[in-house]
Amino acid sequence: MLTQIHIAETPQQVAEDFARYFAEWIKDKPSAAVALSGGSTPKVLFRLWAEQYRDRIDWQKTRFFWGDERCVPPGDEESNFKMANDLLLSEIGIPPQNIHRIRGEADPEAEARRYAEDILRTVASRHGLPSFDMILLGMGDDGHTASIFPHQMELLSAKALCGVATHPESGQKRITLTGRVLNNAAEVAFLVTGSGKAQKLGEIVKGKKGSDEYPAAHIGPAHGALHWFVDQAAAAGLR
Secondary structure: OEEEEEEEOOHHHHHHHHHHHHHHHHOOOOOEEEEEOOOHHHHHHHHHHHHHOOOOOOHHHEEEEEOEEEOOOOOOOOOHHHHHHHHOHHHOOOOHHHEOOOOOOOOHHHHHHHHHHHHHHHOOEEOOEEOOOEEEEOOOOOOOEOOEOHHHHHHHOOOOOEEEEEOOOOOOEEEEEOHHHHOOOOEEEEEEOOHHHHHHHHHHHHOOOOHHHOHHHHOOOOOOEEEEEEEOOHHHHHO
């Protein structure tokens, strides 16, 4: 696995760095299956894509999925789909059939199975598992990623492609890609900003004792590349 760390001054510059990388990365690809994430840094990225890359990227060849979703309706302010749709998808003229949202309003267990079937139909496989071309991830202050939390580490090795997670504080149900799918991607890009992430990011990247308690530490494409796009605040623990 190839690991690259990209450090920028600010969260805005993190988004700009990734946007430039993505535009170059996708340029010569005939198609790309991309899983999006929620969070504050992707919000900046989506605005940037819509404003500056609307005509610089061939969005027609991109299929968008999500790494996880809260179990709320698509119009809810907590919906990862709503954020991406409002800021990006509605602005770039992407065909509706290229948008594969997780139906947060549906029964969680049934939707996890349905979404797994959708992925199997539309994402190319490698070594018997779907292999996304690019998966965007964030990392929480507790080291969680997608919706794999420290109290549900079993989702990292689950046989199912998608699982149902429970937020440790709110009890909210979420649907998430599981670890085997995340680690079968061609590329995974973490976008991590803020000083609250610095300690855990440093422990994970350096492989310090105890870092294996954080789900994010277990993410790394077995046959691809791992990227950390981080700001100076989050990178403080790397020095």
